[in-house]
């Protein structure tokens with residue numbers, strides 16, 4: 001089949017890598033893609049905000065499956081439009097995407113369907129006083145979340161009442177525009193985080209290897225939040241007992257509930273978990289693959305990924321498309337530009353060994369070609385991924401390769417995967 005991927009980051013490179021290897025895949029296109037993706041797929045420059053142009057392209061290239069990477073396209077209803085034009089799409093409808101695009105929607109949904117999550121309350125602009133009253137009676141720390149998509153910048157963990165009240169005021173005053181017109185105030189959960197991706201066809205699902213990412217910029221999980229500085233899979237924290245519970249108490253009721261709400265979920269349901277004493281609660285839903293977890297998870301996927309996503313997209317999940325539970329491990333270390341997640345330089349030349357070998361794959365996130373050179377073009381530049389029989393070997397493979405790649409201002413964390421219990 002012919003497959004179109006929408007997006008341009010490391011996650012989309014990993015999707016392209018896994019789809020292209022699939023037996024049932026003939027050709028992969030990516031809009032707009034990046035220099036790494038262009039080595040395995042045909043990258044096409046179409047304005048992604050013009051959905052009708054994307055639909056014309058699908059017709060021209062006889063696309064059988066569209067896979068949507070970033071959440072914004074889902075929030076904008078791209079899957080609905082493609083589906084209405086007759087295309088098989090791996091990605092939820094705009095309404096089902098509310099599980100990610102509205103934290104208030106997600107929390108109300110979890111409450112209704114009795115899915116374990118932190119205790120919460122929701123306030124809108126007109127309820128500032130009630131919000132402050134509510135805060136006065138809560139323990140610290142307390143978690144404040146803007147309702148809408150905020151590019152990973154909408155969550156504050158407040159450690160004092162003053163801070164909590166200030167953030168509440170700022171948010172409801174519109175600090176994040178329409179994203180913070182409503183806020184969720186949430187109990188702080190103790191524990192360790194991990195995530196599970198479920199490939200869903202509207203009713204049935206299959207999970208991929210559990211992963212753990214490293215959100216903070218500094219070693220030992222310190223400093224500012226980022227889009228993710230690295231990830232590894234499988235995450236032992238999600239042992240088989242925890243995974244069974246995640247399936248029966250979280251994923252299964254989520255799919256049943258969202259179907260009952262008449263918005264069946266087709267796509268990748270990402271459940272962000274807080275795990276303590278082998279009990280998992282939902283921190284958040286995302287409605288697409290995570291970045292950089294996908295780079296680790298898909299590096300150890302065994303089977304026909306194209307067949308799996310296509311079968312989900314047409315509402316007939318083929319679990320046999322997954323060959324076996326992989327007994328390998330992968331570790332993805334992000335090479336970032338110095339200064340990220342604040343201001344950083346772009347346009348620095350990247351040199352060294354970026355080639356695929358038996359134990360390493362280098363995914364491109366923020367790179368571009370400039371005068372025949374590969375240069376940096378984003379905060380997160382490359383996802384250097386080691387793949388081996390166990391996690392320690394995969395970590396060693398990744399870091400060995402990290403040393404073989406250079407660019408001015410190269411920054412990375414040295415502890416990816418190393419906190420594994």
Ligand SMILES: Nc1ncnc2c1ncn2[C@@H]1O[C@H](COP(=O)(O)OP(=O)(O)OP(=O)(O)O)[C@@H](O)[C@H]1O
Pocket residue numbers: 118143145150151152153154155186187188189190193215272283284286
């Ligand atoms: N109730 C909670 N208790 C403890 N920590 C929390 C809680 N809610 C959120 N966090 C922390 O804040 C981070 C961001 O929260 P959340 O995942 O809801 O926001 P997001 O902006 O949607 O994130 P992402 O960009 O990963 O999609 C979580 O990964 C977690 O570390």
Ligand SMILES: [Mg+2]
Pocket residue numbers: 100284285286
């Ligand atoms: Mg999120």
